[in-house]
Amino acid sequence: MGDKTEKTFRFVIVGGGIAGVTCVEQLSSQFPDAEVALITAASLVKAVANFKQVSKTLEEFDVEEQPSSVLEEKFPNLTVVQSAVKALNTHTHTVQTVDGRTFGYEKLCICSGGRPKLLTQGNPYVLGIRDTDSAQEFQKRLSKAKRIVVVGNGGIALELVYEVEGCEVIWAVKDKAIGNTFFDAGAAQFLIPSLEADKPEGATPCKRHRYTVEPAGASHTFTDEDRRGRGVGPTEPGSALGPDWHEGIVLRGAEEVSHRVSVEYQCEVDSIYTHQELLKSPQQTLVSEGGSWPVYVKLTNGKTFGCDFIVSATGVVPNTEPFLHGNNFALADDGGLRVDDHMMTSEPDVYAAGDVCTACWEHSPLWQQMRLWTQARQMGWYAGRCIAAHVLSEPIELDFCFELFSHITKFFSYKVVLLGKFNGQGLGPDHELLVRCTKGQEYIKVILSGGRMMGAVLIGETDLEETFENLILNQMDLTPYGEELLNPNIDIEDYFD
Incomplete structure (x- = not known):
């Protein structure tokens, strides 16, 4: 694969997007004496800032682009290698970069995202x-x-x-x-x-989620020369946008x-x-x-x-290209690397997180993978915890964030909250909808199946996300409430405190 392995790291993470950086932070802080490498094609990495846990499963955060040196200053045990990956050899536990260097790993986590x-x-x-x-x-x-x-x-x-x-x-x-x-x-x-x-x-x-080309507090001002020097064209490996x-x-x-x-x-x-x-x-x-x-x-x-x-703007496909040749990765139908409930791929000591992977464990009836920012952060964080648990021979259970799909975003200046099976995904004909709509102000849709809330869409400042999240998680029978569930004259939070 390469003439000579330049250095072997305990943990190598590929990809400077949210999943990769979150995994790096998790491992670098938990194992301060272990040598960690982040291999990324871009000179800027994505980091989570202003993280806020809105409710049990809903989270909001800003996405900031930072020079990779900011990460290295934060974690003295981290080395950032700025190059794209050319090849992986899972037998010899080595990764080769486009610039001709070869690095060994004990545990590898692939967070290479998707390509358009x-x-x-x-x-x-x-x-x-x-x-x-x-x-x-x-x-x-x-x-x-x-x-x-x-x-x-x-x-x-x-x-x-x-x-x-x-x-x-x-x-x-x-x-x-x-x-x-x-x-x-x-x-x-x-x-x-x-x-x-x-x-x-x-x-x-x-x-x-915020992204800035010039991060606050960065000592370096990015010039056009710097941006051109990234070696990342529109179809080359670069971090996805927030x-x-x-x-x-x-x-x-x-x-x-x-x-x-x-x-x-x-x-x-x-x-x-x-x-x-x-x-x-x-x-x-x-x-x-x-x-x-x-x-x-x-x-x-x-x-x-x-x-x-x-x-x-027709979506992305998992960016598995550099990792498949000569290895035996099991792929999902959508082309992603199959991972189990510990984020492990089919190859020994290789994990994956974020858009490049497909969650192939038995999902909770209220969760689905959608390759969104929130899921990239959750998977990267959980992959780091799983790697740590395996290294320390400790048991680990599937994280609670995979119990219920939840996402906060903004479209057309409206706040949008999606919960559970918000579009009736996989529920078949056996579900009913309750809808409340005030033109120009709010749109609320609830999905019920067998009298239990399975999902919801909230557009506008409804303040119902926490109440609905609880109703979906505890699967309470809502049949007695019927249409009253969305009656604007009833303060629903008082019902279900």
């Missing part, structure tokens, strides 16, 4: 937004754009279409409603007016319009043409009709749109 599922590779008019570099590239190109096409229906697409100003946005979603990953059609209808209205003046700054990736970035196009979004439902991209290709195709009439654009997108609903560029 781009619509097409190598097309200069298709941009995937994944890391800091691609977000800056997007900002630069948007400043000259009059119209963009956004393809995708997940978190980044939702944030993008809302934040972009001064540019027409055509939004192609494959589902019947926007935000299908997070909402049902009712919640989508509640949010749609926000897309059409002008945004509130001086909207309150977001207090959630849900507030657009904070502090001006997302403004070249037009005077403030906010113009058109949604094309139930369609995907059929083909992409450059201006020259379109002139030679049967679609060429579009050139004279709609002016001239650098690139054209034909959708499966038969419509074709010209635009300045296309944003591919």
Whole structure:
């Protein structure tokens, strides 16, 4: 694998995102005398800041980008190796980096995250937004754009279409409603007016996951040279963006319009043409009709749109590439490394956490994996604890955070809380919904099965998250309350204190 192992560490963690950094912090603090290495392709790492436990399972935190030296100063036993991983040999317990060095490990944790599922590779008019570099590239190109096409229906697409100003946005979603990953059609209808209205003046700054290109207190000022020197292109291994990736970035196009979004439902991209290709195709009439654009997108609903560029926001796939060759990792159907309830892969002494792995233990009936920031932090923290428990030969039980799915985020300036089987995932036809909606203020949906609450969606400042979390966790029979459960004139917290 390499000529010579440069150094053997007790613990090696691959990946400088939230899962990797959280795992590093856990192990470095628990074993101050053990040598720990973090191998990361990026010069900046992601760290959790301002962590707040909102309730038993709900947590809020900011995500900060820091130079890796900040981590090394905090943990004298930590060495940060700045390079991407080229290969792994689980037989010899060694990892080889792209810059030609080889490191040994006793225990390895793979936290290499996901890479974007781009619509097409190598097309200069298709941009995937994944890391800091691609977000800056997007900002630069948007400043000259009059119209963009956004393809995708997940978190980044939702944030993008809302934040972009001064540019027409055509939004192609494959589902019947926007935000299908997070909402049902009712919640989508509640949010749609926000897309059409002008945004509130001086909207309150977001207090959630924050990412800054220049971390507070960092002695080093990042220049463009530094950013270019990361060796991380849009499809190369770089740390994923936080849900507030657009904070502090001006997302403004070249037009005077403030906010113009058109949604094309139930369609995907059929083909992409450059201006020259379109002139030679049967679609060429579009050139004279709609002016001239650098690139054209034909959708499966038969419509074709010209635009300045296309944003591919169609999700990520687990970034397992450098680890598979020559090893025998068991992979899940989604391509992730299969891990058991101790975050162990099928290879000895190799663990995984975050987007690269797939939780293959028997899940709690109220939890599902969704590759979100909160889960990356929880898995990284738990993986660190599992590695520690195995090294010390101590028993460890599955962490409570895997009892109930819970997530706090923000879409279209509304607070959004998702709990349990919030979209009725896996419940089949045997469930009922209770919904309360006040236009422009709140949307509350509760999922009941057999009289017990299985999930909830809370949009707006409802203050019901803790009460509903308790009702889902204790599985109390709510049949006697019926529709009254969401009666706005009843203070539900008083019922269930």
